[in-house]
Amino acid sequence: MNRRQHKASLTKKKISDAAIKLFEEKGFRNVTVDEIVQVTGTSKGAFYTHFKSKHEVFFDKFKEIDRYYEEVLLDFVKEEEFSIEKLRIFLRLQMKYIQEDLGWDVTRTIYENELDPSRKSYFLMEDRPLYRILTNIFDEGQKNGEFRNDISTEKMVMVCLRVMRGILYDWSINEGAYSLEEEQELLFSTMINGLEA
Amino acid sequence: MNRRQHKASLTKKKISDAAIKLFEEKGFRNVTVDEIVQVTGTSKGAFYTHFKSKHEVFFDKFKEIDRYYEEVLLDFVKEEEFSIEKLRIFLRLQMKYIQEDLGWDVTRTIYENELDPSRKSYFLMEDRPLYRILTNIFDEGQKNGEFRNDISTEKMVMVCLRVMRGILYDWSINEGAYSLEEEQELLFSTMINGLEA
DNA sequence: ATATTCTACAGACTATAGTCTCTTTGTCAA
DNA sequence: TTGACAAAGAGACTATAGTCTGTAGAATAT
Known part of the structure; x- marks a missing residue:
């Protein structure tokens, strides 16, 4: 795994962790992708390169x-x-x-x-x-x-x-x-x- | 049932019939509320006074x-x-x-x-x-x-x-x-x- | 070392369900 | 009859999931 892939997997984990934490706190339907993206300091682009959907x-x-x-x-x-x-x-x-x-x-x-x-x-x-x-x-x-x-x-x-x-x-x-x-x-x-x- | 209610129920039926027909033809997810509203010549307002959601x-x-x-x-x-x-x-x-x-x-x-x-x-x-x-x-x-x-x-x-x-x-x-x-x-x-x- | 290609990402944009506000017109009380 | 009210409807607007396009910089080839 080269540097780039490593950084990418960190981003994925960051999004995943934050998302699951938010889902637990507020329930799946009450968390928006924009919110996940915002608290992780990432973007829609980042989110959807790593996950096909919010469900995924x-x-x-x-x-x-x-x-x-x-x-x-x-x-x-x-x-x-x-x-x-x-x-x-x-x-x-x-x-x-x-x-x-x-x-x-x-x-x-x-x-x-x-x-x-x-x-x-x-x-x-x-x-x-x-x-x-x-x-x-x-x-x-x-x-x-x-x-x-x-x-x-x-x-x-x-x-x-x-x-x-x-x-x-x-x-x-x-x-x-x-x-x-x-x-x-x-x-x-x-x-x-x-x-x- | 007075004239107004009668007309309203006609609208409801018109929407319902058209919607179900479209759902049968194209599948529920492939039919939009806008489309239903358009083919019936009604409006979002009409749709949502009669139905709480597309599912309903x-x-x-x-x-x-x-x-x-x-x-x-x-x-x-x-x-x-x-x-x-x-x-x-x-x-x-x-x-x-x-x-x-x-x-x-x-x-x-x-x-x-x-x-x-x-x-x-x-x-x-x-x-x-x-x-x-x-x-x-x-x-x-x-x-x-x-x-x-x-x-x-x-x-x-x-x-x-x-x-x-x-x-x-x-x-x-x-x-x-x-x-x-x-x-x-x-x-x-x-x-x-x-x-x- | 330089040019080329590729990939993670940013963020504008789209599609669509559902809401809100305003208008019209039928109903009803006086 | 008229004025107030209510309900049906029109359509602009909002919220949000998901798409698309462009870009920086890392990897790779020469």
């Missing part, structure tokens, strides 16, 4: 989510004997993390971004770690007879993803008004119930 | 959805002996209707609107016919022992709504790329499985 500032946050799933949550899950328990715990911790560390405004913003066809989708990237994690769990659980055998792993992953999206979307439109950690239990246990062998 | 033009469409659920779908369901079958058929027909009559762009637009905290939410209106319909089905099914008795009807309705939102959100971000009518089957049957007594 979250992209790093998003990669962070997946890293957290892989590095932290998988550890908690590893020791469990049964795949069903792995799944249950993974989902609970995931919801807890989203509630406590991301918060509903970030979640809402990410969910909103996905609905805009002109913007890059993170949910539809096929190689998301989340998908691998779920695939592994279902695969293993199906092999040792815990999950139904009449449905492919892919389909079970799809079911699981849609249920997750359902509760996270619902939580977002409710502006985080209920405890995700508590409410997830019934929903996911119903789903797991329906997927058990 | 769908409000009527939304009421139409619920009317359809109540008037058409309930008829198909009435004859069924088992509540579980009623639920299954209702959900299938609902998805079929959304796929064929509304389309993913309208669905996406409605789902997007809900994510904006500054706008009126339709999903959170407690007296939506949809909620009554689901409550009735679960209530009846619980009484005759088809559904689990350890969960309240309200909670089962919540589970069902979240699953519905999950698949519709997912279908929206996929830009309607798969058949809702086909894909709903596995998801809802899994859920019903988990709710059966």
Whole structure:
């Protein structure tokens, strides 16, 4: 990385840090790009060379989510004997993390971004770690007879993803008004119930 | 209704009709309010006296959805002996209707609107016919022992709504790329499985 | 060392949803 | 009938995300 690239990456980080801080303080919608640009002493040009949109500032946050799933949550899950328990715990911790560390405004913003066809989708990237994690769990659980055998792993992953999206979307439109950690239990246990062998 | 109100309602209808037609032709995001105003020969002032936002033009469409659920779908369901079958058929027909009559762009637009905290939410209106319909089905099914008795009807309705939102959100971000009518089957049957007594 | 090219950035500009103010005209009370 | 009021509408204006164009100076080639 030469001097120029280095300086550029500093600018990107400066913008990103300031933006995320402002979003946390005032909420995503109440922060303007002009404001971000102003407090960082940069410019529209700088902002949009580093980010495709105001939403995209979250992209790093998003990669962070997946890293957290892989590095932290998988550890908690590893020791469990049964795949069903792995799944249950993974989902609970995931919801807890989203509630406590991301918060509903970030979640809402990410969910909103996905609905805009002109913007890059993170949910539809096929190689998301989340998908691998779920695939592994279902695969293993199906092999040792815990999950139904009449449905492919892919389909079970799809079911699981849609249920997750359902509760996270619902939580977002409710502006985080209920405890995700508590409410997830019934929903996911119903789903797991329906997927058990 | 006096002459003035009559004329006003004509204007509203003119705007609404033209807008929906344009949305169908070009997609919601590719139609501007200026364009709607121009083709109807009205003005911004007229538009915004009748609609709180561009999204709100769908409000009527939304009421139409619920009317359809109540008037058409309930008829198909009435004859069924088992509540579980009623639920299954209702959900299938609902998805079929959304796929064929509304389309993913309208669905996406409605789902997007809900994510904006500054706008009126339709999903959170407690007296939506949809909620009554689901409550009735679960209530009846619980009484005759088809559904689990350890969960309240309200909670089962919540589970069902979240699953519905999950698949519709997912279908929206996929830009309607798969058949809702086909894909709903596995998801809802899994859920019903988990709710059966 | 000099010329050339490229890239990060500045900031003016555009597109568009939504607001504000002013005007017109129907309604209603006296 | 007339005067006050209100509501529907016209259209200028604002706020803000995103685009476009030009430039300085760093990298690179000769």
